Amino acid sequence: MLVEMQNLTIAFPTPQGMSQAVRGVSMTLGQEKLGIVGESGSGKSISARAILRLLPPQAVVTADVLRFDGIDIKTASERQMRAIRGRRAGLILQDPKYSLNPIMTAGSQIAEAWRNQKKGSRREAAEAALDLLSQVQIRDVRRVAAAYPHELSGGMGQRVMIAMMLAPDPELLIADEPTSALDATVQAEILRLMEDLVSRRGMGLMLISHDLPLVSHFCDRVAVMYAGRVVEELGAGELLHAKHPYTRGLLECLPTLSHPKLRLPVMARDPAWLA
Amino acid sequence: MISVQDLRVRFGPVEAVRGVTFAVGEGSSFGIVGESGSGKSTVLRALSGLNPDWSGRMTIAGTALTPKRSRDFFRRVQMVFQDPYGSLHPRQTVDRALSEPLLVHGIGDIDRRIRQALSEVALPAAARFRYPHQLSGGQRQRVAIARALMSEPEVLLLDEPTSALDVSVQAEVLNLLADLQDRRKLTYVMVSHNLAVVAHLCPMVGVMQGGEMVEMISAEDLRAGRTRHPHTADLRRLSTELEEA
Numbered sequence: 001m002l003v004e005m006q007n008l009t010i011a012f013p014t015p016q017g018m019s020q021a022v023r024g025v026s027m028t029l030g031q032e033k034l035g036i037v038g039e040s041g042s043g044k045s046i047s048a049r050a051i052l053r054l055l056p057p058q059a060v061v062t063a064d065v066l067r068f069d070g071i072d073i074k075t076a077s078e079r080q081m082r083a084i085r086g087r088r089a090g091l092i093l094q095d096p097k098y099s100l101n102p103i104m105t106a107g108s109q110i111a112e113a114w115r116n117q118k119k120g121s122r123r124e125a126a127e128a129a130l131d132l133l134s135q136v137q138i139r140d141v142r143r144v145a146a147a148y149p150h151e152l153s154g155g156m157g158q159r160v161m162i163a164m165m166l167a168p169d170p171e172l173l174i175a176d177e178p179t180s181a182l183d184a185t186v187q188a189e190i191l192r193l194m195e196d197l198v199s200r201r202g203m204g205l206m207l208i209s210h211d212l213p214l215v216s217h218f219c220d221r222v223a224v225m226y227a228g229r230v231v232e233e234l235g236a237g238e239l240l241h242a243k244h245p246y247t248r249g250l251l252e253c254l255p256t257l258s259h260p261k262l263r264l265p266v267m268a269r270d271p272a273w274l275a
Numbered sequence: 276m277i278s279v280q281d282l283r284v285r286f287g288p289v290e291a292v293r294g295v296t297f298a299v300g301e302g303s304s305f306g307i308v309g310e311s312g313s314g315k316s317t318v319l320r321a322l323s324g325l326n327p328d329w330s331g332r333m334t335i336a337g338t339a340l341t342p343k344r345s346r347d348f349f350r351r352v353q354m355v356f357q358d359p360y361g362s363l364h365p366r367q368t369v370d371r372a373l374s375e376p377l378l379v380h381g382i383g384d385i386d387r388r389i390r391q392a393l394s395e396v397a398l399p400a401a402a403r404f405r406y407p408h409q410l411s412g413g414q415r416q417r418v419a420i421a422r423a424l425m426s427e428p429e430v431l432l433l434d435e436p437t438s439a440l441d442v443s444v445q446a447e448v449l450n451l452l453a454d455l456q457d458r459r460k461l462t463y464v465m466v467s468h469n470l471a472v473v474a475h476l477c478p479m480v481g482v483m484q485g486g487e488m489v490e491m492i493s494a495e496d497l498r499a500g501r502t503r504h505p506h507t508a509d510l511r512r513l514s515t516e517l518e519e520a
Binding site: 039040153154183184185186188210211212213214217249250253254255256257258260261263264265266267 | 310311411412441442443444445446447449450453468469470471472474475494497498509510511513514515516517
């Protein structure tokens with residue numbers, strides 16, 4: 001198992017006492033595509049970040065089991081964590097505008113990520129960067145490699161980000177809302193690309209999003225989170241058979257082209273879901 | 276209510292909007308969809324007076340629009356932006372944000388109007404003295420809508436009003452917009468990249484690509500797939516593909 005997580009809790013101190021952001025989440029991930037869906041504040045992003053120990057220092061994390069490929073994250077040294085972050089596990093964030101270095105060309109950022117792990121020469125790294133760019137289906141690799149992030153569109157920037165994360169041949173890719181800042185057409189392309197690369201390289205993918213239909217389209221399994229808990233786990237094809245009222249609510253409140261509604265149903269939140 | 280004829284907007288050597296024509300009846304809604312860079316937001320910004328560099332003919336309620344707009348125009352036409360966090364002043368309370376349009380336009384009875392506006396957008400009275408960072412995204416967007424309504428406008432220009440919100444909150448805001456339109460006979464122009472959202476609120480939809488409005492289609496025809504332009508068909512296919520998952 002790539003990721004094992006049992007009874008993860010994350011709390012943040014506030015003036016009113018501890019605020020429980022994640023309350024007992026368990027999941028496992030092998031070489032597969034797992035989607036995590038929930039709304040803002042449901043704890044989906046921080047649950048994934050806990051695997052890389054990328055939480056703010058004031059966060060209080062407890063777990064019965066929290067392991068990455070057998071390594072205990074709870075007790076690992078910073079040195080061990082650095083060997084995981086960006087090397088064995090990559091993180092792709094929402095907006096490439098903010099996660100790429102604005103004063104380095106795309107090519108040199110990818111080359112840097114590659115050299116960091118593979119220890120080759122500058123020339124080899126530059127070659128590897130071009131190869132990686134072509135793997136993320138960029139046609140004009142030399143132009144893109146020489147371009148600065150502000151010269152690239154959102155979709156191109158996200159491809160560069162993916163190429164950079166793939167450079168060290170990671171085993172796990174965590175994508176946190178990777179396409180929310182992109183157009184619908186580009187969104188589908190990027191997700192298809194990630195899906196293809198992940199299955200070809202035999203990696204594990206954790207796809208975090210608020211878009212339930214989108215995620216279930218691209219993942220093998222989907223975990224639905226609400227208020228710090230996983231309320232339901234579904235196989236990709238079982239979306240229509242979702243049982244939890246929250247999952248059903250998420251699906252029903254979406255306006256669709258095929259089933260027009262005069263008025264959108266609004267979610268009635270049952271306090272019992274919090275229990 | 277609104278008529279736009281052969282609107283062109285230029286940014287230096289680039290023509291971002293290349294001859295767009297449409298009309299919206301009073302109390303109706305018109306949607307504009309397209310990808311980033313298609314010029315859809317630019318049309319809205321020219322209409323709202325945020326971009327004075329345009330040519331063509333635009334009228335609202337029979338009055339032709341000039342590059343410089345009167346104070347009365349800004350009372351009658353209001354805009355709601357995508358990111359409510361970016362469009363509300365971080366160091367001003369909701370009370371202050373809502374009273375400003377009233378002060379600018381010399382409208383009195385401020386206290387009663389603010390209380391009424393908050394209840395109209397279904398915000399608790401306690402929200403009045405909060406700062407934007409103390410509110411959720413959906414609440415912030417309600418404040419932005421309330422602020423747009425303060426000067427009792429006839430036209431509301433909506434630029435991706437729900438794209439930054441969770442789907443459950445999106446449903447609430449879309450319902451709110453529909454209710455407000457019913458109650459106040461507002462005319463909407465809404466820009467979005469989400470076909471389903473636009474078709475939900477607007478009976479007529481304009482599809483933009485590369486600065487041109489390549490197709491004008493009724494929401495009904497769009498749902499039924501009676502598209503004429505390949506770009507509309509592409510956008511529709513993407514949207515329905517995911518629905519059927």
